Amino acid sequence: TLDPVVRRSLPVRVALEGTPAEGYRVSEETIEPKTVEVQGALGRIQQISAIDVRVPVGGATATLEGEFPLAPPEELVVEPSRVRVLLVILQTEETKTLGVRVVTRGTPATGYWVRSISTDPTAVTLRGPRDILDGLITLETVAVNVDEARSEIESAVDLVLPESVIVVGSEPRVRVRVDIVPLEGSKEVNAAVT
Numbered sequence: 001t002l003d004p005v006v007r008r009s010l011p012v013r014v015a016l017e018g019t020p021a022e023g024y025r026v027s028e029e030t031i032e033p034k035t036v037e038v039q040g041a042l043g044r045i046q047q048i049s050a051i052d053v054r055v056p057v058g059g060a061t062a063t064l065e066g067e068f069p070l071a072p073p074e075e076l077v078v079e080p081s082r083v084r085v086l087l088v089i090l091q092t093e094e095t096k097t098l099g100v101r102v103v104t105r106g107t108p109a110t111g112y113w114v115r116s117i118s119t120d121p122t123a124v125t126l127r128g129p130r131d132i133l134d135g136l137i138t139l140e141t142v143a144v145n146v147d148e149a150r151s152e153i154e155s156a157v158d159l160v161l162p163e164s165v166i167v168v169g170s171e172p173r174v175r176v177r178v179d180i181v182p183l184e185g186s187k188e189v190n191a192a193v194t
Contacts, residue, residue, distance in 0.1 A: 003041040010038050012070065012083055013050040018058025023093035023127070026057065030086040040076035048073060053083050063088050094133060097125045100159070100174050101138040106147025108180050114146060120175040128165030136162070144176055153178040 012031045020026065036051055052071045057064060064087040072078045100119045108114060124139060141157045157176045159167065166172070 003043045005040065006042045006045060007037055007039045008045050009035045010045075010048070011035050011050045013052050014085060014087070015052040015054045015071070017054050017056045020057050020060045020089050023091055024061055024089050025092045026087050027090040028086075028088040032084040033080070036070065036083070037079045038072065038076055039079070044073065044075055048076075051078055053085060055085055055087060057087065057089070060087075060089050061091075092129060093127055094130050095125055095127045095168060096133045096136065097123050098136055098139045099123045100141065102141050102157070102176050102178070103143045104146050104178070105143040106145055106149075108146055109148045109150045111183050112150055112180050113183055114178060115181045116179045118177045118179075120177075121170075124159065124170070124174070125168040126161075126165050127168050128162065132162050132165060141174065141176060144178060146178055146180065149178075149180045151180060153180065 012034060014029050014031065016026065031053065038045055038051060053068050054071050055064065055068055065085070067082045067084050069082050070078050070080075100122060102117045102119060104114070104117070119141075126133060126136070126139070140160045142160060144153065144155070144157055146153060154175070154177045156173050159172045159174060161167070161172055
């Protein structure tokens with residue numbers, strides 16, 4: 001089978017090898033030159049739409065820049081054989097430490113009140129998308145039921161986490177202690193002599 005040898009100009013496409021470190025992504029890529037001259041059999045050239053340049057990004061946490069060799073299909077010759085690539089790698093996730101706010105449901109029994117609420121730990125470190133974490137001031141718990149309670153309540157309670165957000169280094173729960181005590185007060189009365 002005979003096929004004419006032709007030269008064509010084809011675009012260069014970045015083919016990433018590996019993935020950036022967890023919490024990072026490639027946000028922008030620049031290739032120079034953007035197109036290269038390809039020479040080879042017409043039928044072979046017609047089967048491809050771009051020439052790949054393979055760039056290793058495994059575990060990357062910062063912008064990558066350099067010259068990388070092109071990877072044309074067999075039997076094709078490209079000119080130039082190397083291109084300059086700039087990959088901007090940005091952090092998509094960050095960490096933020098927030099205080100825990102306990103949410104309660106109901107009211108203690110008549111004559112009792114909630115004297116104090118404490119958590120262990122009092123604050124947790126979260127990891128997630130920057131735009132979500134920036135909007136958080138405190139992290140709430142699942143509601144703790146204190147309805148008709150007459151004594152201290154202590155239990156492990158789950159945290160309410162936004163989507164794509166995780167707790168760093170621990171389970172997504174805290175130990176909550178709700179101190180419920182009888183109401184105390186004083187009243188001045190007139191004492192009558194009998």
